[in-house]
Amino acid sequence: MIKINNLVKSYGSLVALDHLNLEIKEGEIFGLLGPNGSGKTTAISCMLALLKYEKGTVEIMGEKMAPDNYKVKQQIGIVLQNVAVFDELTVYENIDYFCGLYVKEKGRRKELVEEAIHFVGLEEYVKIRPKKLSGGLLRRLNIACGIAHKPRLIILDEPTVAVDPQSRNRILEGIQELNRQGSTIIYTSHYMEEVEQICTRIAIMDHGRSIAVGTTEELKSMIKTGETVTIEAAVLEKEQIQAVRNLPHVFDVKYESQVLTVRCTGAKHNLVRILNYLQDENISFGRVFSELPTLNDVFLEITGKELRD
Numbered sequence: 001m002i003k004i005n006n007l008v009k010s011y012g013s014l015v016a017l018d019h020l021n022l023e024i025k026e027g028e029i030f031g032l033l034g035p036n037g038s039g040k041t042t043a044i045s046c047m048l049a050l051l052k053y054e055k056g057t058v059e060i061m062g063e064k065m066a067p068d069n070y071k072v073k074q075q076i077g078i079v080l081q082n083v084a085v086f087d088e089l090t091v092y093e094n095i096d097y098f099c100g101l102y103v104k105e106k107g108r109r110k111e112l113v114e115e116a117i118h119f120v121g122l123e124e125y126v127k128i129r130p131k132k133l134s135g136g137l138l139r140r141l142n143i144a145c146g147i148a149h150k151p152r153l154i155i156l157d158e159p160t161v162a163v164d165p166q167s168r169n170r171i172l173e174g175i176q177e178l179n180r181q182g183s184t185i186i187y188t189s190h191y192m193e194e195v196e197q198i199c200t201r202i203a204i205m206d207h208g209r210s211i212a213v214g215t216t217e218e219l220k221s222m223i224k225t226g227e228t229v230t231i232e233a234a235v236l237e238k239e240q241i242q243a244v245r246n247l248p249h250v251f252d253v254k255y256e257s258q259v260l261t262v263r264c265t266g267a268k269h270n271l272v273r274i275l276n277y278l279q280d281e282n283i284s285f286g287r288v289f290s291e292l293p294t295l296n297d298v299f300l301e302i303t304g305k306e307l308r309d
């Protein structure tokens with residue numbers, strides 16, 4: 001569906017995309033996950049030929065993407081980060097306007113607009129102007145405007161930023177439904193939980209590059225971490241921290257503000273072994289957690305820094 005080859009884009013001396021390579025297949029919900037400033041929005045803008053770039057190629061649906069490739073553009077729905085609707089039009093009129101850019105036949109358009117309204121759950125607000133909508137409802141309107149014409153490819157750039165949990169769930173479920181109805185989806189976010197929840201494949205971005213690509217399971221299997229054990233309010237001496245470090249299958253130990261974080265490779269009984277040691281040493285501790293690897297662990301192992309804000 002999309003092939004991005006060696007894309008380079010700079011803003012002055014800042015390299016925002018540094019030889020970015022990506023391939024997205026038809027039918028995927030493809031997640032672009034990366035911290036703020038990693039180049040996700042720039043990648044989307046270049047992909048859609050909304051921004052000029054210095055080097056590389058973008059192919060969408062088998063064609064070279066260009067600003068005037070309307071044949072391809074017609075088949076793409078775009079929901080950008082900044083809400084782009086007309087204040088002087090009502091909810092209905094906004095969706096009708098954007099749908100009308102692609103669908104001229106009135107009867108068919110009415111059907112599509114009504115479907116889109118139902119889809120984002122804005123039935124009660126059709127006669128309202130955008131200024132009167134809450135942030136979450138406004139984002140839903142933005143989505144309806146981008147998807148009403150039922151495009152083959154839908155690109156959503158951080159659609160859930162500053163959205164209440166109810167609207168967020170509605171949006172995430174909606175994206176999965178659109179995918180079931182046949183649209184390929186590209187979804188950018190810096191929320192790893194969301195990406196993990198809905199994406200069938202994920203590219204993790206950092207500094208304008210895609211540093212790892214795969215399904216959630218594939219990404220997690222690329223790293224050493226099999227389990228992270230966190231022990232709160234533990235009071236440990238230096239030698240004891242070293243002793244934890246020397247336990248089998250432990251490869252990284254952090255001790256900060258009386259919180260002990262132990263990363264272990266995938267093995268049985270890691271937690272029991274650590275707790276037994278603490279008990280043998282009469283070390284008091286508070287709450288204990290054991291977590292399977294997250295996408296943050298993938299990011300942390302590859303880049304040495306946290307994905308979370």
Ligand SMILES: Nc1ncnc2c1ncn2[C@@H]1O[C@H](COP(=O)(O)OP(=O)(O)OP(=O)(O)O)[C@@H](O)[C@H]1O
Nearest residue numbers: 011014016034035036037038039040041042043190
């Ligand atoms: N118009 C611009 N002029 C100058 N620098 C820019 C411009 N747009 C983006 N940048 C810079 O390029 C880099 C990549 O930004 P981009 O917005 O693509 O990242 P992002 O991953 O989408 O981040 P966010 O999650 O914050 O939207 C950042 O360092 C950003 O400051």
